[in-house]
Amino acid sequence: MSANPLSEKEVAALRGDFPILARTVRGGKPLVYLDSGATSQKPTAVLDAERDFYTRLNSAPHRGAHALSEEATAAYESARERISAFVGGRPDELVFTKNATESLNLVTHAFLMGGHPAIPGSERFTLDEGDEVLVTEMEHHANLVPWQELCRRTGATLRWFPVTPEGRLDLSDIDTLLTERTKVLALAHVSNVLGTVNPVQMLAERAHQVGALVVLDACQSVPHMPVDAPSLGVDLLAFSGHKMLGPMGIGGLWGRSEVLDALPPFLTGGSMIETVRMEASTYAAPPQRFEAGVPMAAQAVGLAAAVDYLQAIGMDRVHAHEAALTERLLDGLAQRPWVRVLGPTDMVDRSGTVAFDVEGVHAHDVGQILDDAGVAVRVGHHCAWPLHRALRVTASARATFGIYTTPAEVDALLTALDRVPAVFGIETGAR
Amino acid sequence: MSANPLSEKEVAALRGDFPILARTVRGGKPLVYLDSGATSQKPTAVLDAERDFYTRLNSAPHRGAHALSEEATAAYESARERISAFVGGRPDELVFTKNATESLNLVTHAFLMGGHPAIPGSERFTLDEGDEVLVTEMEHHANLVPWQELCRRTGATLRWFPVTPEGRLDLSDIDTLLTERTKVLALAHVSNVLGTVNPVQMLAERAHQVGALVVLDACQSVPHMPVDAPSLGVDLLAFSGHKMLGPMGIGGLWGRSEVLDALPPFLTGGSMIETVRMEASTYAAPPQRFEAGVPMAAQAVGLAAAVDYLQAIGMDRVHAHEAALTERLLDGLAQRPWVRVLGPTDMVDRSGTVAFDVEGVHAHDVGQILDDAGVAVRVGHHCAWPLHRALRVTASARATFGIYTTPAEVDALLTALDRVPAVFGIETGAR
Amino acid sequence: MDLYQELILEHSKRPHRMGLREPFDAEVHHVNPTCGDEVTLRVDVEDGTVKDISYDALGCSISVASTSVLATEVTGESVEEALEVFKHYRAMLMSKGKDPGDEEQIGDGVAFSGVSQYPARVKCALLGWSAFTDALAQAGVDISTISSDAAAPTA
């Protein structure tokens, strides 16, 4: 990608759209928000879009014939169209969920139905003893625990690609791991700890050769780089709105039409039905089949505004901006031998997520020192506990970026970090 | 309840808090919003609370140690405390969901686990052939279809209380319907079509005598009258935020501690875990066990503001206000013999939901004539298709109220309704 | 309100060609999930001509009238012509008021042009017509000239 990073002036202008960035913490220190990987900040345009929905159109979409409901339905469906297009999909290929976690559970629960009598083709989504689900050791709990539960309940076996010490997928055993027994390959596009960008296209191709369904956790790619679901070759793709400048409480599940068509419903209730009798019901076509109850229409409208905002910048430029910040941080950390970076230390197939460990100091204590300087990073296992075990650390500190992050903020992190050795009395190897 | 209805002046003042009520539809006609049962309008205080969260505290609650995350966590948990108290609960008795539909599915899916090895006491939530689930014929699809699916998958039998022509539960066969075989009684507190208030306390007592779990769909009671879950004697209680002046995308499930403690998890993923290994995981205590993924914290804060707003008015006064409107509408409809009211025509155990049928004219056509006059009512089966079948109508028109509804709006509905016979050439029996 | 044209009200009160008749090549049953309305519709196709459309409809004035107009306009036409009429009729309904409909092409179907302003009612005006194209397909007629989303518009 040869796009230019954002200029200092551009970022400064952008920051004006995020009122929270002007606030101070811990007794007057300017907020340095380096936790966008957990959740991003929201531009005024997104907040305005939501408020506009509430103050002009608010009513239940797909549930009325009156003027307000017509307008709310149109706004909701226009949001679906724009957000689906953002990941390369058609309007009816996008299901709204509350977050990526629900999107992934929607898929694992489909397999628990053991095929649904009212959904032709749903027999495809069954798992039995002897079948296998393949994940990776770097998965977020959201793309691991649901598969564990699914395997526990169906008798299928969970297998996983291990992670190399450098934080890449170890594919050396691919021929024994990805076989005719594999019914599902579920993996992260980008690791939320290591920043590693996985070779999705290649793996999806291999998985399809053995007839497996490919489920992509795109939580950490969709907000940060151009993502085109069809050309990645995956079958289903989950993402979260709140990580991509959108409101909380909304996520997405993109699915190829043929796949969604055959997928049994998950949550059942109003508006996902075709006919209901006391004895039994039949179900609507996707995406409605998966959207039971009054949907988060205001949040969909807000997320569409977020997508518009990102597209106005250009996702290749968003990516270039964050890559520049990542490089700056990796360079700075490389000069501090008492810091160990988890994950790739170069920029090849790497995204803007930098986790690190100060040897001899617990990540929570590191984070506390940074926080005291106004620098907000995430500490802990970041919902990727098995990955931390594999890398032989209990926890790490993690800096993540957004379009509003500045090089000066990276430097502020490094400066604050330099207080750590003194406070906790560890050797820095300097002097 | 002897509380006073809101005075004209009070309602006029309140309406200033709902900017949407000032808008016009269909070529300049003032909006007369009589569809609050589908979703309520939101006061500025709620929109401000959400926006304030986003512009001051936005970050992922329960996922960080930095200042912002601490503040967001505190705001989120304070919201839980206030909202739980609103239905008579303790803080850890309230689970946040995306809507009432998810709340109810959370319960039905718990039974699909067949008991969870990691949750002591969860064996209680199992269903087998021979077991029965008892619902009513007046349920919203959200409290019917999930139980159908559960019965289909476990081999249990779904039974139901029928509805009398007057729109009350027909309890004459209670002794054959509610028996030792009954494992769950799931019912609506208030019908979203008929306005009928069901005798929950008595039924819960009877159900507990046979050892059944009692699940209450309180979607149409919590927003409109004082509700105290513990004194109703139910085990679990579901409601939706968007129907009670709160934001879209948030719902609640209140549960007695002992019940929640033993309930297996539903959605799995981040932040609902205790420990995670590749092989298996263990789960957190409620309410965290049921809140996988980044939650809708901003919406929780908004909903807490809605609860504050309602409490400042007083739920007994809210109820009195809506009762006065209901009586006015029922009186007006009684003077129009060509209109048939579905549900009780007096005010005994009746809430502010008035569904009606103009004989010889389809509800959608009735709704269209009203809409043309700016009057927004809901038309169709209102997600209660079996109830409509039982009452021998395909569809109905339904007016529902909020605290901002005025007597003049009820009159506007009646005036607009009077156009219907002329347009569709039906006999009114007048003159 | 442009919606309730006199012609619509008349057809809805006295639907033409109603009832289920023999012989027929295919019978379908379509439901509008949002309102619960239903139509059962039969087609009799002979030598590429729509010989009969018979139906039983339970629904709003728009859905009943549009099914009645369908039966009136299309019976006796060739299947190609019938599909052409459908395409033009649907285009008008989907146009949000931009396409007033051409009487040359869709005959009395133009009475439904007002429906396009009311998205929630577009399904009503298509209920019988979607059933018809579905029935044609089940009778072995190639309906690929109308796009695949035709049968199930999401309004």
Next chain:
Amino acid sequence: MDLYQELILEHSKRPHRMGLREPFDAEVHHVNPTCGDEVTLRVDVEDGTVKDISYDALGCSISVASTSVLATEVTGESVEEALEVFKHYRAMLMSKGKDPGDEEQIGDGVAFSGVSQYPARVKCALLGWSAFTDALAQAGVDISTISSDAAAPTA
């Protein structure tokens, strides 16, 4: 920052009474799910007196130091006194800065008063202590004087 008192840093670097010893009446294993930190803790109770607290702790400075202070302060006390110390210590942590802690009551525990300003760290300062009260309960001690939510505060 009031958090990292000298005493905390010292205890975290050189935790007192660490290691798992015999004899013991109960052993528990507690985990802090948000960070993955763990503590294994044993108590030896004799004639109503806490004879020994031995432990293995993997965690942040706050959790290690607080477990070390626990072992130092409470070993040799009667179980009643130990539970009293716990109650006062917890009250201080939960006070959001309002209760500075009383050295008479909780000894070196007062060094942790700064933690109450950092809600995300309260769990750290309680990890070892919750394990301790849990271990007492498992050893058959009546711990009802401390309320039931004590063992699992939701910070």
